[in-house]
Amino acid sequence: MHIADGVLSTQVAAVTSGVTAAVLAYSVKGIKEEEIPRTSLLAGFFFAVSLISIPVGPSTIHPLFAGLLGVILGRRAPLALFVGLLLQAVLFQHGGLTTLGANTLMLSIPALLSHSIYHGMAGRQIILRGALVGGFSVTATVLILIVLLVSTDPAFTEGTFSVINILVVGHLPLVAIEALVTGAALKLIAKAKPEILGVQEAKASANRAR
Amino acid sequence: MGHNHHHTPEMNNKQSGAAGVQPWEPRTKLVAGIIFVFGVISLHSLWLLGISLVFATIFALWGGLDAGQLLKKLAVLLPFLALMSIPLVLGGGVPPDPERSVLAAQIFMKALTAMTFTIFVFTNQPIEEMLEALEHLKVPAAITTVIYLAYRYGFLFIQEMETTLRALKARLFTPRLHWSALPIYGELAGGLLIKSINRSETVYRAMTARGFRGSVPVGKPRPIENRDLGKAAFPAGFLMVLIIIEQVVL
Numbered sequence: 319m320h321i322a323d324g325v326l327s328t329q330v331a332a333v334t335s336g337v338t339a340a341v342l343a344y345s346v347k348g349i350k351e352e353e354i355p356r357t358s359l360l361a362g363f364f365f366a367v368s369l370i371s372i373p374v375g376p377s378t379i380h381p382l383f384a385g386l387l388g389v390i391l392g393r394r395a396p397l398a399l400f401v402g403l404l405l406q407a408v409l410f411q412h413g414g415l416t417t418l419g420a421n422t423l424m425l426s427i428p429a430l431l432s433h434s435i436y437h438g439m440a441g442r443q444i445i446l447r448g449a450l451v452g453g454f455s456v457t458a459t460v461l462i463l464i465v466l467l468v469s470t471d472p473a474f475t476e477g478t479f480s481v482i483n484i485l486v487v488g489h490l491p492l493v494a495i496e497a498l499v500t501g502a503a504l505k506l507i508a509k510a511k512p513e514i515l516g517v518q519e520a521k522a523s524a525n526r527a528r
Numbered sequence: 529m530g531h532n533h534h535h536t537p538e539m540n541n542k543q544s545g546a547a548g549v550q551p552w553e554p555r556t557k558l559v560a561g562i563i564f565v566f567g568v569i570s571l572h573s574l575w576l577l578g579i580s581l582v583f584a585t586i587f588a589l590w591g592g593l594d595a596g597q598l599l600k601k602l603a604v605l606l607p608f609l610a611l612m613s614i615p616l617v618l619g620g621g622v623p624p625d626p627e628r629s630v631l632a633a634q635i636f637m638k639a640l641t642a643m644t645f646t647i648f649v650f651t652n653q654p655i656e657e658m659l660e661a662l663e664h665l666k667v668p669a670a671i672t673t674v675i676y677l678a679y680r681y682g683f684l685f686i687q688e689m690e691t692t693l694r695a696l697k698a699r700l701f702t703p704r705l706h707w708s709a710l711p712i713y714g715e716l717a718g719g720l721l722i723k724s725i726n727r728s729e730t731v732y733r734a735m736t737a738r739g740f741r742g743s744v745p746v747g748k749p750r751p752i753e754n755r756d757l758g759k760a761a762f763p764a765g766f767l768m769v770l771i772i773i774e775q776v777v778l
Contacts, residue, residue: 325639
């Protein structure tokens with residue numbers, strides 16, 4: 319799920335880089351000193367989990383965790399995703415510098431929306447909310463990727479075995495995987511350390527404990 | 529887990545001080561790198577892309593990048609490029625449409641060239657110097673500090689994941705895609721996060737006790753000399769010439 323250098327046209331790469339700069343400015347604005355270690359930690363987590371490979375048929379896929387990062391970090395998520403993607407590009411050759419903006423954008427938008435969805439459904443079961451944002455974030459990421467590829471060249475859509483068809487089919491299992499994994503991860507976090515998920519979650523957890 | 533391309537901060541630092549165009553002031557190197565990679569993706573002619581790939585390779589090797597290391601790192605890209613190229617070439621049916629083959633070849637060449645130069649810029653330089661360069665280029669301190677800390681935390685996570693995986697394997701857990709295994713992966717991820725956040729809070733308290741105020745202090749930048757500008761102008765200028773040739777001559 320990383321777009322490599324050269325895949326996107328110069329125009330698409332330039333526009334996405336510009337939009338990402340604005341999203342990054344929004345993400346950094348007003349950041350407090352005490353938020354930096356957690357944002358860095360989540361960026362490091364995102365950077366490291368790209369190395370987990372889950373076998374699917376002859377290939378492997380890896381979790382994205384954009385939804386999980388979005389729920390935990392909120393508006394700081396784009397900063398963490400940008401840094402994680404930058405490190406992946408320069409150290410592990412996943413992605414590229416010219417597509418850093420596009421890659422950040424296609425994960426940041428679902429992450430920011432995931433935060434709103436998850437916290438907007440307070441009171442519902444955590445595992446369900448987690449599964450919803452996990453599955454949603456992968457679906458939204460693939461949709462943004464398709465828009466970027468179509469904006470670059472219609473050849474990506476042509477034929478039964480087009481790049482886009484292969485992308486969609488290849489990521490269908492990831493929607494389910496990410497839903498289950500994110501749901502389980504958030505359930506554990508809410509139980510063991512609810513303050514990570516914000517004040518509301520911590521209060522709900524304290525009420526449940528009484 | 530990608531054992532084959534793990535780096536440690538120490539490994540990265542070993543690359544500094546090579547011959548050729550080293551040492552190169554990091555700000556000018558970074559800016560030259562960004563101009564070069566964005567310039568490369570704007571090219572369309574396969575001939576000019578071939579020339580830029582040869583130039584990037586020679587320049588990187590002259591700059592002290594090890595050929596074996598470069599090939600090993602570029603090899604990571606090949607499966608992705610193959611997966612992208614095959615449906616692009618054959619997606620329109622057999623025999624392949626020449627236009628689609630050209631598009632696939634363009635992507636292949638652009639990706640290899642841009643990544644060759646990126647590897648040269650970042651691998652051949654201690655990461656700390658690059659972060660200092662970013663800060664001296666007026667990138668907000670919050671961003672450079674997060675990059676610096678994430679770089680350190682990332683490798684700790686990798687070690688932690690490897691330890692956890694070994695522990696699970698010792699308990700006869702086979703990492704594979706099975707629905708019953710997914711909640712286990714989720715709890716592993718959640719547990720790893722909780723453990724690491726606890727650790728980050730301890731680290732943060734230790735850092736604030738030592739005077740941390742939201743940014744990692746950086747030294748004064750090394751002055752930019754004429755030779756640094758010359759080194760930066762060479763790849764950037766070369767790419768500009770290729771772009772002009774494509775726009776005006778071809």
